[in-house]
Amino acid sequence: MKKNKILNSIQTTAIGIAMLVGSTVQAHEITPEIFVSAVPSAHTEEIKQAAMNYAKFWDTGDEIYAREALFENFKDMTPPEGRKEGVEGVLEASQNFRKAVPNLHVEVEHLLITGDFATIRYRFKGNFNGRMGDIIGQGQVVDFPAVDIYEVHDGKIIKNWHLEDYNTFFSQVK
Structure with missing residues (x-):
């Protein structure tokens, strides 16, 4: 009898943990509204996964997604003045922006893959409370667009060119 209670307790706990983990993963699932690929292939899927991991990073601020998406020697080709280089600069930029917009949410409106490149059109949303x-x-x-272009090799983003619509952002927060 006591053994059954322990087993039931373990089962209930395991089910609860599985539900929690499942809901967390689902809560951070992002899919592009529009997805276009010139030639669908395993390589295309690799590029899509890297792009979507980076989108998840901007959506959640979770460092694990950035490290999964970005090559260790990642190069930001259009960094704002004063940004650190590489992955560390990206992590710091996200932390700083989340101080201003703590409930930041990112939507992927369009993802286009051609060759080794992904072009992604984002929409950043939230409330400016910082x-x-x-x-x-x-x-x-806050609701403004951005466009990124990624060069991807071996499933990792090695270079990124980006343009954020800060004119719209600053007009919204005045």
């Missing part, structure tokens, strides 16, 4: 320079947030709604 501080950016002299501007102090008061919960303003």
